[in-house]
Amino acid sequence: MSSIDYDQLMQPVIHFLGCNTPQAWLDEAKNNLELLMQDHANCEKKAASTAMNLMFRYSFFSDLQVRLAQLVREEMLHYEQVLGFMHRRGQSWQALSAGRYAGGLRKEVRTYEPEALIDILIIGAFVEARSCERFYALAPIVDDELGRYYRYLLKSESRHFEDYIALAKDVATTHKLKNINETIAERIEYFKTVEQDLILSPDPVFRFHSGVPVA
Template identity: 55%
Template sequence: MSFFAVLPPQYRLYSRVLLLGFDMSDDLMPAELLDFLPCRTTQPWVDAALGNERLLMIDHAQCEKKAASTAMSLMYRYTSRADLLTKMSQLAREELLHFEQVVTLMRERGIAYEHVSASRYAQGLREHVREQEPGRLIDVLIVGAYIEARSCERFACLIPHLDDTLAKFYRSLVKSEGRHFEDYLELAAQYADEPIDKRVAFFGEVERSLIESPDSEFRFHSGVPAAA
């Protein structure tokens, strides 16, 4: 069964836009992206990101590393899921490549990679994951889809304001994060024993709260800067 057949119509449209290579650095985001994400990134977050390139890039590197770790964790936990193993293996390799690319760009800009505390975003989503299977797997996959989709949207928000080198890199990430979003949602729909719409909507509201509420620390996935 194709990916487009298992998803609700709005997600199918978004996927087709991504596969056609829509340039999300345009001022107007594709409507299909907004149909999935419950809200837009706020201008205060964009302003904070542009004013703190160092922290933005350090946390971006950590996010890529964590994304690879998540994919590997799913591979170890769900060893009998052949499609999951294939897609998560591919995703992990790509995320690690992105990590290397970010660190290289940081080095070129005189930014040292170091540990920074995690934002509340991913944990805020994951604390609502069900404990029992198959609900746990479905929720983890939906959370993964939201993280990748939000990353895609934030790259797109920043692209018009960045220097050519960083803008070109982020533009390439928009396409890959879109594919990762697809993979997570496709797997969730494939392995669920019932439609995933209600869980997608539930996590959408959680995600909205995390993005729109004040956040004391700036991170790649943080909410509205508290001082804004």
């Protein structure tokens, strides 16, 4: 673990996102670790559920099936691990409402195929990249045990966003869309702007992917 250069590992992630987590969110996180852990567990479960839904909806993409199946297994493993942390710390499960982040991204998805699937995969890339960036930012400010776990997640998840972009390009290639790289790059830039606004603007609900906390 000590030989890993986490700063270097995160460079592609930060470049892809274009903005860091605001300090105000990190300050709030330090005082709300139980809520953060609960929502982290929810995020892992939702990620697995989203991947499963895509597997059923787009079963005719064989490459997509294999990669999504791998993702489901990994996300559910992380879900179990977070539940283990909660149990060891005496934290009971509580229902939490969803934040605005995922919905704010999904409302920008185009309504026709294959463009809708391409957008969903690009959104998946941003969700994964933001999760990694937050693990990276949180690791030095939480307790040692949790910090080690977040760094472990960085190792395993830091390239997930690239997998999603590769899948988006595969879908575009299968459907013989024109100017694939240019088209994908345009949608990435579009969602980058949307994602940055969700992260940098005031947000009344504190969650793992929320924006600047409202006092």
